[in-house]
Amino acid sequence: MLARDTGRGPGLRTALISGIVTCVEESRRKRARTFLQGLSTDELEYISEFLGACMLESAPAATLSRRQLAESITDFDRNCRACAGRSGRQHNMVVLLECLCRCQMTQLPCVPRQMRLR
Numbered sequence: 001m002l003a004r005d006t007g008r009g010p011g012l013r014t015a016l017i018s019g020i021v022t023c024v025e026e027s028r029r030k031r032a033r034t035f036l037q038g039l040s041t042d043e044l045e046y047i048s049e050f051l052g053a054c055m056l057e058s059a060p061a062a063t064l065s066r067r068q069l070a071e072s073i074t075d076f077d078r079n080c081r082a083c084a085g086r087s088g089r090q091h092n093m094v095v096l097l098e099c100l101c102r103c104q105m106t107q108l109p110c111v112p113r114q115m116r117l118r
Contacts, residue, residue, distance in 0.1 A: 016044035023051050024103045032103040039095065046083070046092040047099055050076050054108045063107045069100050072108070 017036045024032040036044065053076055064072065073093050077083050086092070100106065 013041050013044060016041070016048050020044065020047055020051065020099075024105060028103050032099075035099060035102055039099075042086070042088065043092055043095045046086075047096050049080065049082060050096055053080070061107050065106075066097070066101055069106060069108075070097055073097055 017033060020036055021029050021033050036047075039047075050073065070093075073096050077089055077093055083089055083092075100108075
């Protein structure tokens, strides 16, 4: 199954996939890459934005449950200025949660409610 392309080019998709995969534990990277290759560029950008926000967060990493991950994603989406005009936000949130759980990327700093992205 080929992912939907939004016309921004295969180079961007490749870079996004490579960047996200580097955040995954080495033993899970092949599975992560396979999952990510089925996603659209918009979905990959959303995942990258979330992971980037987590990297910028100064809180210590904690192992989060699926429910806690979902709450962090909701907080991120609510406060993400770049996300405000996008369509399909709910869908992207579900895809992000599934990606984090499938790749076992559950050890992240929580993204606080007051965090504002520019």
